[in-house]
Amino acid sequence: xxxxxxxxxxxxxxxxxxxxxxxxxxxxxxxxxxxxxxxxxxxxxxxxxxxxxxxxxxxxxxxxxxxxxxxxxxxxxxxxxxxxxxxxxxxxxxxxxxxxxxxxxxxxxxxxxxxxxxxxxxxxxxxxxxxxxxxxxxxxxxxxxxxxxxxxxxxxxxxxxxxxxxxxxxxxxxxxxxxxxxxxxxxxxxxxxxxxxxxxxxxxxxxxxxxxxxxxxxxxxxxxxxxxxxxxxxxxxxxxxxxxxxxxxxxxxxxxxxxxxxxxxxxxxxxxxxxxxxxxxxxxxxxxxxxxxxxxxxxxxxxxxxxxxxxxxxxxxxxxxxxxxxxxxxxxxxxxxxxxxxxxxxxxxxxxxxxxxxxxxxxxxxxxxxxxxxxxxxxxxxxxxxxxxxxxxxxxxxxxxxxxxxxxxxxxx
Amino acid sequence: xxxxxxxxxxxxxxxxxxxxxxxxxxxxxxxxxxxxxxxxxxxxxxxxxxxxxxxxxxxxxxxxxxxxxxxxxxxxxxxxxxxxxxxxxxxx
Numbered sequence: 001x002x003x004x005x006x007x008x009x010x011x012x013x014x015x016x017x018x019x020x021x022x023x024x025x026x027x028x029x030x031x032x033x034x035x036x037x038x039x040x041x042x043x044x045x046x047x048x049x050x051x052x053x054x055x056x057x058x059x060x061x062x063x064x065x066x067x068x069x070x071x072x073x074x075x076x077x078x079x080x081x082x083x084x085x086x087x088x089x090x091x092x093x094x095x096x097x098x099x100x101x102x103x104x105x106x107x108x109x110x111x112x113x114x115x116x117x118x119x120x121x122x123x124x125x126x127x128x129x130x131x132x133x134x135x136x137x138x139x140x141x142x143x144x145x146x147x148x149x150x151x152x153x154x155x156x157x158x159x160x161x162x163x164x165x166x167x168x169x170x171x172x173x174x175x176x177x178x179x180x181x182x183x184x185x186x187x188x189x190x191x192x193x194x195x196x197x198x199x200x201x202x203x204x205x206x207x208x209x210x211x212x213x214x215x216x217x218x219x220x221x222x223x224x225x226x227x228x229x230x231x232x233x234x235x236x237x238x239x240x241x242x243x244x245x246x247x248x249x250x251x252x253x254x255x256x257x258x259x260x261x262x263x264x265x266x267x268x269x270x271x272x273x274x275x276x277x278x279x280x281x282x283x284x285x286x287x288x289x290x291x292x293x294x295x296x297x298x299x300x301x302x303x304x305x306x307x308x309x310x311x312x313x314x315x316x317x318x319x320x321x322x323x324x325x326x327x328x329x330x331x332x333x334x335x336x337x338x339x340x341x342x343x344x345x346x347x348x349x350x351x352x353x354x355x356x357x358x359x360x361x362x363x364x365x366x367x368x369x370x371x372x373x374x375x376x377x378x379x380x381x382x383x384x385x386x387x388x389x390x391x392x393x394x395x396x397x398x399x400x401x402x403x404x405x406x407x408x409x410x411x412x413x
Numbered sequence: 414x415x416x417x418x419x420x421x422x423x424x425x426x427x428x429x430x431x432x433x434x435x436x437x438x439x440x441x442x443x444x445x446x447x448x449x450x451x452x453x454x455x456x457x458x459x460x461x462x463x464x465x466x467x468x469x470x471x472x473x474x475x476x477x478x479x480x481x482x483x484x485x486x487x488x489x490x491x492x493x494x495x496x497x498x499x500x501x502x503x504x505x
Contacts, residue, residue, distance in 0.1 A: 001448045001470040325448075326441050331473040341482045341489060344467035348484045 002324040002340075010343055011164045011321050013260045014048030019343070022350045023047055023242060024135035025359050027142045028259050029269070030063075031130040032156075032290045041085065043076040046134060048262040053123065053130065057082035062096030063132050065119040069100075075118075094118050127271070128154055128288030141360040146368050147246065147255040152275030153404060154288035157391035159295050160267050161312055164321045165243060165260035166343075168268060171311060172245040172256070173335030175208045175221045181310050186389075189305060198385035200375075201307075209233075210335045215358045216241035217338060218370060231372035238369055241342065241358050249375030250383035251276025251408060264320035270308060270391050274401055276383060277408030289397050308391040447477075453492045456483035 002010075014020045030044045031053055041054040043066065050066035052075040062085065068075055073089040080086075084095040086102070092113075093102035098120030100113040122139055124131045127148030133139050161168075171177060183202035190197035203223040211218045220236035228234060238246050245256040252274050259267040271288070274280070295303055295312045302313040329336060346356035355361070375382045383405055386392065392401060452468045455461065465484040470477060479492040 001444065002468075003449065003452075006467055325445050328444070329469075329471040331471065333471055337469045337471060337480045340469050341467060341480065344482055344484070345487065348465070348487070 001327055001329070004325050007321075007324040009347070010340060011166050012263055013165070014263065018347050018351070020047055022343070022347050022356055023260060025140070025350065025356050026135075026242065027124075027131045027133045027140070028243070029129040029131050029257060030259070032288060033125055033128050033130055033286055034288075034290065036061075036130060039080045041076050041078060041080060043074070044132075045261050045265075046132070047260055049134065051121065051132075051134075052076040052078065052085065053132070054078070054080055054085045056080055056084055056096075060096050061123040061125065061130065063121045063123050064094055064096075064098055068092060069116055069118050070103075092116075094120075096120060096123075125286060128156075128286050128290075129271075140355075141363055143358070143360045144364060144366050145240070145246070145255065146366055147253050147271060147273050149285065149366050150253065150273050150275065151282040151285070152253075152273040153281055153283050153397075153401065154271070154273055154285075155392060155395050155397060155401065156269050156271045156288050156290045157293045157308070157394055158267065158269040158290060159293040159312065160261065160265060161295070161316055162265055162320060163316050163318065164263055165258045165266040167315050167318050167322045168258040168266055168311075169239070169243065169245075170336045170339060171315060172239040173210060173217060173219060173339045174333065175219060175335065176205055176332045177314065178221075179203065179205055181314060182307050185304075185310065186307075193305065195305065198389050200382050200385050208332075208335065209236075210338050211236075212338075212342070213238065213370075215367075215369070216244075217335070217342065219335065231374045235370055235372040237371045239339065240369075241346070241356075246369045246371050247375075248371045249373060249386070250381075251280070251405065252383050252386060253371065266315075268312075272392070274404055276405050277411050279411060280404055280408065289395060291394055291396055293391050293394055306389055306391060306393060307386070451477070451479070453479055453481055453490075456481065456486060456488070457490050457492070458488045459483060459486035461485040 009018055012019055013023055028046055030046055031042050036042055036055045038055055038059060039057055041052055044051040044053050051063050052066050053063040055061050057080065064075060066074055066076060068087040070087065070090055070092050073087060075085055075087055077088045078085045079088055081093060084093050084101060086093040091104040092100055095101055098117045100116040103113045106112050121132050121134050124142050126142060131142055178201055186197035187202060206222045206224055209220040216239040218236045218238045220233045222233045226232060240246055243258045247254050247256060252272055254270060254272045257269040257271060261267055295309055297303060303309040304313050349356050387401055392398060395401060448470050454463060456463055463481060463483060466482050469480045476493050481492060482489045
């Protein structure tokens with residue numbers, strides 16, 4: 001249980017709010033590369049602010065404030081030039097640094113354009129995603145986490161959901177929910193609706209642990225029948241502060257991304273790199289197969305017969321922002337307690353003018369993250385269950401993924 | 414319906430008979446008030462106010478625990494009420 005003031009502080013992500021300032025120390029993915037071919041724009045909403053991202057005629061990526069500083073019309077409807085983006089309303093042209101380089105209706109002799117700029121933000125491309133940073137300078141390096149730069153086949157289901165990002169993050173330090181939501185509830189639903197639920201998720205948790213590390217919190221679980229030498233305990237997997245979780249197993253390495261759009265909306269994405277066995281295909285590292293996840297039926301009910309749909313149900317039904325003044329958490333929620341404390345610790349660092357954890361100030365090629373391989377002790381069966389009963393079942397390349405795993409299993413046997 | 418023999422009659426705290434929803438809300442409100450009244454004010458490590466820190470209340474069995482973090486000394490503490498201390502005697 002928290003006070004209303006503490007709940008507000010932890011969940012308000014807009015500019016000028018303490019959490020908003022903390023979150024502005026990190027890079028965020030805001031589009032897929034494929035969504036932005038040459039000469040296109042896209043509207044972006046991030047941390048309660050609106051922007052326009054574009055790729056101009058020379059291939060230069062830019063992201064600027066959405067509203068033109070002239071008469072405040074949206075630049076998302078702008079005209080993409082060879083160099084820069086021109087407002088459709090009166091033709092003011094801006095480049096990727098935010099400089100105004102043309103004001104066609106002003107007198108030729110006017111220097112007015114030199115007085116006008118628009119907010120501009122760096123954009124980088126990695127793993128088929130477009131990343132941006134909207135915080136203060138100096139701009140940190142974009143962290144090259146392993147999943148985004150390793151060889152394999154990339155696949156990403158995504159959705160925009162109507163709730164605060166923190167309720168998604170708290171789920172990442174709540175190991176017991178797996179046993180219930182993805183175990184017993186899945187089995188219950190399967191019995192009711194006539195399908196077979198995956199068994200790997202039903203094992204009882206004997207103990208859980210949470211260890212801080214330089215990028216967040218490593219979560220460990222010891223399931224019934226396991227020993228401390230099993231991957232789930234010995235290696236575990238990390239919550240990536242402040243908006244991700246790295247998971248994986250049996251050749252599927254995944255980053256679960258939760259980008260705060262604003263206080264009450266979150267862009268979630270399940271970004272996988274499939275590379276089972278030794279002889280797996282390797283796609284272009286800048287391409288990812290992306291698809292929107294269906295999570296809500298026409299009648300408003302939530303689709304819960306797949307793993308991520310169950311999670312979405314648990315996150316969204318808490319409401320736009322969970323009222324933590326009414327909750328009753330217990331001993332099994334200590335991961336949640338630890339995460340809230342970590343956010344508060346990092347808020348204090350930012351208030352003191354320090355960098356929070358995970359802000360990269362050194363150049364690097366790849367950041368390898370700890371992550372179990374043999375998840376839930378289920379071996380290759382985990383990958384199959386994840387493909388068929390998880391969000392990958394909606395992938396347009398599902399048949400290809402199936403065959404990649406079948407080939408890997410056959411080669412191994 | 415008459416109460417079972419030997420058990421006190423349920424006291425209706427709000428609304429009329431059957432107003433269970435209202436009663437539950439009242440119960441929630443009581444826990445919120447207890448949280449506000451009981452949350453520690455001062456850090457047991459450095460004695461300064463928890464004003465800028467965080468206090469998360471959780472339950473272990475029927476004990477309320479306040480997990481506290483102090484922004485002044487950057488240390489954490491867990492505070493709970495200790496009504497009973499159980500120990501054992503060394504051989505003597």
